[in-house]
Amino acid sequence: MSNPRQLYPLVFADVALFSVVDDRLHVLLVRRAEAPHAGQWALPGGILKPDVDKDLHGTAQRVLRGKLAVDVPYLEEVCTASGPHRDERGWSISVLYLALLPMDQVHVAVGNKIDALKWVDPFAADAPLAFDHSELLRKAMDRLRAKVERHALPLHMLPQKFTLSQLQRICEIVLGRDLDKSVFRRRLKELHAQNLVEVNGEMVRGVQRPAQLWRAADGFKFIG
Amino acid sequence: MSNPRQLYPLVFADVALFSVVDDRLHVLLVRRAEAPHAGQWALPGGILKPDVDKDLHGTAQRVLRGKLAVDVPYLEEVCTASGPHRDERGWSISVLYLALLPMDQVHVAVGNKIDALKWVDPFAADAPLAFDHSELLRKAMDRLRAKVERHALPLHMLPQKFTLSQLQRICEIVLGRDLDKSVFRRRLKELHAQNLVEVNGEMVRGVQRPAQLWRAADGFKFIG
DNA sequence: TCAATAGTGTCTCTTAGACAATATTGA
């Protein structure tokens, strides 16, 4: 009992940060620079610092600030994982967070201590991640899909201004299936009239009919 | 930094244990015997013991075993609460669990260290609970209602054998609104044919037509 | 027979999916 790791568990915040790259859903991974699992890829995470963090949400925010040059606009707790053997350093708890990043902010600066970052397709996982992070990633994916399936709008993955076609495409990418354009827009009007604001006078132009631009309403929450 | 409470947070598992008493939803509270908040009512909870618990789920189970003479048949993680000020003893994390107890097992033995237990209507909360437990209770309630609203069946609150009318009554009590008998049973046949098993030859008798008894199918999960 | 609850049937209205039709641009 002299080892404080047996009296107090290690507490981590791990984050599954999603965005869209090349029309496919991607999640951010970091290559671990230090043991345990040095060289393996993992979800970005870090240990709770009681002298620094206001709460575990703050731990997750601090971890992401250390890795990316941006503040993520959405962060939500998913679940915890705990036990004596999931981390070689001792009895540990990981609180898993789901985060979203706008697709136009995917190219971000790399922080200091990190060996490497990469965005990968969570469906095409080639190698298992460090610790139990493959399982955690699956749970975060399930949560994200369930929310979009329940008609929650992942507006935080879009640029500030977007078209309804872009929004539909994002939902299709997350869900992994095509949606009917008419049904999708009908539901937007029914359920999200107060969450979407028309941006007047600015259209997306191309070799086709210009599309209306929209933005998320003030105080929009990714709920569902 | 010499105080280990600033290096390592206190980690608790707190449980909102629900059942039905007198045709109303109730939650189990304990009166705190020791400081902080001695004498105040709180959700049953306890500190993680890394040398004893296999994981946080195990902590919650151990806490309930210490208070009740039964093993609860359902236990699910809801969320966490964390920060430096929510517990006077230091930076702390509570992992909140939602648990269900069959209504015929509400009268259970009281454990050793507990000053008192009581079942209360979570809607008719007279006084705020200790710590942030009023907020935690609200979140557990929200989770329970959301699941039943999504047609998850809270079979773990019923006796082993039950009638469909009893099942409907439980759902109505949780949701706080009446359900249509025909719609309810139609949905049971559509969605829960594999979750419900007819118990043949045993009817509930009274001054009315006898009702068919059912039980949860083997391996039933309260999902949704 | 009647009260009381169990269990089923039916009608209507709403919603979801499929798919067609129209609109507007640049080349």
Next chain:
DNA sequence: TCAATATTGTCTAAGAGACACTATTGA
């Protein structure tokens, strides 16, 4: 005009809610 995408309309089938109806018991 044509290709390409935006936006809207319509038909149909499935599902939900309301409510009535039948069934079976003990008193």
